[in-house]
Amino acid sequence: KAGVTQTPRYLIKTRGQQVTLSCSPISGHRSVSWYQQTPGQGLQFLFEYFSETQRNKGNFPGRFSGRQFSNSRSEMNVSTLELGDSALYLCASSRLAGEGTQYFGPGTRLLVL
Amino acid sequence: KNEVEQSPQNLTAQEGEFITINCSYSVGISALHWLQQHPGGGIVSLFMLSSGKKKHGRLIATINIQEKHSSLHITASHPRDSAVYICAVGAIQGAQKLVFGQGTRLTINP
Numbered sequence: 001k002a003g004v005t006q007t008p009r010y011l012i013k014t015r016g017q018q019v020t021l022s023c024s025p026i027s028g029h030r031s032v033s034w035y036q037q038t039p040g041q042g043l044q045f046l047f048e049y050f051s052e053t054q055r056n057k058g059n060f061p062g063r064f065s066g067r068q069f070s071n072s073r074s075e076m077n078v079s080t081l082e083l084g085d086s087a088l089y090l091c092a093s094s095r096l097a098g099e100g101t102q103y104f105g106p107g108t109r110l111l112v113l
Numbered sequence: 114k115n116e117v118e119q120s121p122q123n124l125t126a127q128e129g130e131f132i133t134i135n136c137s138y139s140v141g142i143s144a145l146h147w148l149q150q151h152p153g154g155g156i157v158s159l160f161m162l163s164s165g166k167k168k169h170g171r172l173i174a175t176i177n178i179q180e181k182h183s184s185l186h187i188t189a190s191h192p193r194d195s196a197v198y199i200c201a202v203g204a205i206q207g208a209q210k211l212v213f214g215q216g217t218r219l220t221i222n223p
Contacts, residue, residue, distance in 0.1 A: 033211075104155065107156075
């Protein structure tokens with residue numbers, strides 16, 4: 001069974017631009033969660049989606065948004081990029097909402113210049 | 114004070130040593146996760162536990178709900194165990210909203 005995939009793996013953007021990151025969960029997994037990892041703040045929860053509905057959201061500004069499609073694939077969008085948005089963005093999938101082991105993707109490394 | 118505290122932050126040991134990494138948390142939890150992150154960023158989930166003890170190969174995880182404390186043990190450590198180990202807690206029943214510790218960087222020298 002293929003693992004969680006994320007695209008793109010690396011991305012360079014400039015301040016003020018927007019970016020869309022994609023996550024394809026393991027086949028049969030319907031829950032997708034997104035996390036941001038920075039050297040200063042460590043890992044932080046962004047959102048959780050299940051059946052195309054956002055179930056939980058972390059403490060991030062409204063510039064961070066996401067969605068989930070009917071095939072469980074998920075995207076997250078960051079608008080008006082700031083230097084501090086440079087981070088590794090990880091998604092994780094699990095079979096059920098709100099429980100169970102999460103399987104992480106390799107991450108998208110975003111650099112904002 | 115962080116909701117999830119790990120100790121030590123850095124640990125260097127010789128191959129074969131018994132390793133213990135500790136995690137303390139201050140919130141009620143539905144489950145506690147131990148994760149392993151290798152250089153390059155990939156994260157692997159090692160354990161998810163809400164009570165007692167779990168063992169997988171040379172890895173053992175324990176949790177004491179009353180004391181709000183968990184430990185990850187590695188027996189017969191090997192250089193390939195070198196990684197960052199992260200403790201995370203699910204603070205809300207029925208949600209994957211994890212709160213993470215700052216991680217423990219483990220280096221095992223041959």
